[in-house]
Amino acid sequence: MQRTLRTLLVVACTTGAAFSSLAVAAEQHSPSPQSTKPLTGLRVLLSNDDSMQAAKASHADGLGLYEIRKALCDAGADVVVMAPWQVQSGKGTAVTNGGTLTLARRTQLPAGYENDCAGTRSGSPVYGICLSSGPCAPDSPSATPSDTVKFALRTGLAAKAGWKNGPDLVVTGINSGPNVSAQVNDSGTVGAAIAAIDQGVPAIALSSSGDASQTRFPVANYRAHARFAAAFVSGLRERNLFTDRFALKVDYPDVSAGQRAKAPAWTSVGHGQVVWHAYEAKSPAGSDSYDITLGMCPGRPGDPCTETVRDADSTTLLDRGHITVAPITADRTYGVRADGGRELSRIEQYVTRQAPRS
Incomplete structure (x- = not known):
């Protein structure tokens, strides 16, 4: 059941009036017909469940978000980040039913990512969202992944980016670790994508494997996944395959030792545990x-x-080394066929025959 997120007060850490006016004017400016970037004009809301901190040596707290932000902007997209303030892994589709949400705009991005998305129409701000009636502090509790998407779609993007009728796509991730089989129900990365399609916005949830120990998350995995994902989104857009009838879950194998990811595979969500x-x-x-x-x-x-599912995402990813793509619906009702079968078939054909190979 959809719930109304009751936001009593939204406090920005920086004054946004002038910025919002500039963003509105910029949004109304038509894209240059000379642009050859495949995602030019695409407005993307980016969130995750790992936070926007990117401070841990293990890279488990949001570094993947900055890699996909860079790749999408490099492909021409205009990306706005509204992500949890703290790590919210395992929160699933949880929402906060009362209190106050506060935005903290990050002005100093992680080293190496400072100049990404320069020149986009919105300015591509990065916000963390906490639960506080004042400025977000290091120990402030965090909004959930679903909170950030619902807030952004209903209020935040209009207030802070001037997007009165956007975005065109929600991307969540890149998560630290795969989200496969039974863990899909726990995943805040997937939960945030479900929140988007609940609001009628197409969504893609991205998760990358860690190294062999699954305790560290190499930049190489995030970077390879980000490059693939930007090309994958470009192909979906070119073929008019964005849909809000289901979200797409895309998991990427470990390539940190120099191995190549195998071709994308169309999979089902497994029933076992990882x-x-x-x-x-x-x-x-x-x-x-x-x-x-x-x-x-x-x-x-x-x-x-x-694992008992023949084409399970977990075994296809972890045992066979393929990029895996699985459709995810909001109702998760056993034995009920989802609508949009024609779209499902077209996207499956794209994944198995036409999508980028790594």
Whole structure:
């Protein structure tokens, strides 16, 4: 059930009136017919569940967002970021039903990304969104991924980018780690994409594998995925394949050791588990406190880790090394055919026959 996100107050960390006026005027300026960039004129809202901090050495807190931002802008898109203030991994489709959302515009971007998106119509601001009635502080709680998308579509983009009737596409990610099989239900990256199609906006959720340990997330994986994703989006746009009837989930294999990603594969969401959640009692014995621990699923035959879906995203990605694409719907109703079958067939044909290969 869709809920109305009750926003009592939105406080910007920088004065936005002049910026908004400039963005409105810029949006009304038609694109140059001489432009050869494939995404020229495309307005993209970018969010994730890893935050916009990009401060951890493991690259697990938003570095992928800056790689896809760069790739989309390089292809000609106008990208605005409205992302969680803190890491929100595992939040799924959770929303916040009360309180105050505050935007913090990031003016100093991570090293190496400072000049990306220069010259776009909106100025391509990067915002983090926290739950606070004043400026976002380092320890401020965060908006959820779904919060950021719903807020952006209903209020934020009009107020801060001058987009009265946009965006054309929502992109979420690039997530630190794959979102496959049963973990799809937990994923804030996927949840944010679902929030977009709920509002009638096409959406793509991007997730990249980590290294062999799945505890570090190499820049090489993010960068390869970003290049692929920009070309993939360009192909969808060229073929008029954007749709809000379902979101597309695109997962990318580990290529950090120099291997190449195999051709995109059209997959189903698997039913097994990849990440195992465990709850370990704290000392002393009899304590009512339990530590939450995460690890790769043990995969014993017959346990919940065993994958039973023939064309599962998890096995196609992790065991066979393919880029995987799967359609995701909002209702997740078992046994019910979604509408848009013709669109589904056309996109499957694009993925398997025409999409970029790496």
